[in-house]
Amino acid sequence: MKYTLSVLVENHPGVLSRVAGLFSRRGFNIDSLAVGVTEDPTISRMTIVVNGDDYIVEQVTKQLNKLIDVIKIKKLNPKEAVERELALIKVNANSQTRSDIIQITEIFRANIVDVSKETLTIEISGDEDKIEALIELLKQYGIREVVRTGLIAIERGNKVISKSKSEEDE
């Protein structure tokens, strides 16, 4: 089972390595980790996708909470959150296959962001399943390279996870 954790951390050097190091030394499986600064420049948000059972996710949450730089952690319910990932896919394209690839790209509401004689580079954002589906379809043409950001997520509606609102604490 996959769990998405939204983690607010202090925007200090070394915090990412502390978080990532905690996962490896405790033997937790991390599926993806995306990090960026928030509306408050002193705070960054990490979106961490963890693979495991309830025990694992509870341990991850508790151990992360022990890090002094971690301000808040919330386990996101996928039904109540918007989840997105960005991917760039470089695929083989020749005169025979090019139009098919463009059609597929349009169906997925993706964008072609770079063109060369032998390749097309497609940008797609969406949840993990959508990106996987596009990659699956493009495999037949020969994928040269895939770059993915990992998942980012935000709660739906007017809920926010902020430094000041303790009731949002998980």
Add this chain to the structure above:
Amino acid sequence: MAKMTVARAMVEVLKSEGVEIIFGIPGAAIYPFYDALYDSDIKHVLVRTEQAAVHEASGYARTTGKVGVCVATSGPGATNLITGIATAYMDSVPIVAITGQVNSSLIGKDVFQEVDITGATAPFTKHNYLVKDPKKIVRILKEAFYIASTGRRGPVLIDVPIDVQLQEIEFEIPKEIDIPGYKPKEKGHPLQIKRAVEAIENSQRPVVCSGGGVIASGASQELQILIEKQKIPVISTLMGIGSIPTDHPYYLGMIGSHGQKEANLALRQADLLIVIGARLADRALGDTKITDNMKIIHIDIDPAEIGKNVDTNVPIVGDAKQVLSEINKRISERKDFWAHDIKAHKKVLIDDDKLHPYDVLREISRAYNGDYIITTDVGQHQIWAAHNLYIKEPGTFITSGGLGTMGYGVPAAIGAKFGRPDKEVISITGDGSFQMLLQELATIKREQVPIKIVLFNNTRLGMVYELQKKRCTGRFIATCLDGNPDFMILAKAYGIESMRLESKEKLKEAIEIMKSHKGPFLLEVVTSPDEPTIS
């Protein structure tokens, strides 16, 4: 606001935090700090290897309840601290470790005596800092003391590049510390406390498992009130020894793979286990399986400990002293002590002409009547001490319980004696452990620290030797310590009085000689290699 160098500011913060003593070794990357220390009243104890500095700070911290401070230079000085820092982390000992670092502009270039000590210690420090901005040093040091000494206590490391130490800053101590991600929770949740009271009152065979957290929070009195009101037998982890007096009628001993039979038996028969300030790691539980029939109440200041090793029915996050006093306000009195039979099951020691370790430890207990601070190393002697010494007060049995660090005992005793000069401090060690940090005899000599060292010498790495005997059908490899020095000549070389004890008839006399000696003293006890850990 006064202007001063960062190095001087560091010393000023230490003074403001009430630091009286620092353990360490100087080096080129920490010389400005040492230069500033020259003008202060803070005592500096020069150790002979950095690992000993942390252990001495640890012994000091565990006897005084204050934060222990140690200092080392960059590179190898810093890495030599690592074992001591990990030891303090596992046993939740408040330490602030200060390390020098190479010039900021050279960090990451693998220059002479450079090491990424913050990266290296991140897994086993409560927090650590690399100070790049001189203006932040005062706040960082204040934070370090606050983090080390609050919540679940532990070591904090501060790495300060030499050029940062030399810079001038405006010195002002912040009044308050506000760390957004660090808010230790001391009060237990009232509903959970109510549930705990109900569970205790409804249980037939409750048992308390007392850990180091009871001692750290000063909750011994509250624990005694609870167990006496509810007539609950107490078992302890190695770290929890002394949380109640070991002669208390309800104390059954230490649990686990190296524990006492009575304690393990009580754990197996219990229908309710009240874990207080303990993590119940593998060695503590031993072969005991926690069954669904046993309810568990777990009280700990660190929420990450609850549910980590055993499933918990009633989790209570909070300081043991506060939580127990809340429980005590609500709890009723029970009539019967259910574990009478277990208590009566006490083992009978062998009575023969041979000198057994337990004879020595029991004689020490008798001679001193528990008026001492004991430190131990790690090995057979540690378990002998845990089983046989009379420990009267909390915080007077100091041992490396979590990491099991050989070499801990003697430096911890030095630190303990500096912390409590009024107390007799006895270090119980073995020939394997003692030789891991025996250079601290020089610190004892230099500072004339009047500690007593009881050295069990069986010319073996006894614990592993015993394991090889049982599990490897006597295929002994690398456990015989042939080449040991003559420990009495060694002690003499450091100007330390000593005596060798080889027979039972000299036992009382030897302990009396050790006790009446005013300065440091080494008592070597010659022990059979076949003496078992658990008798």
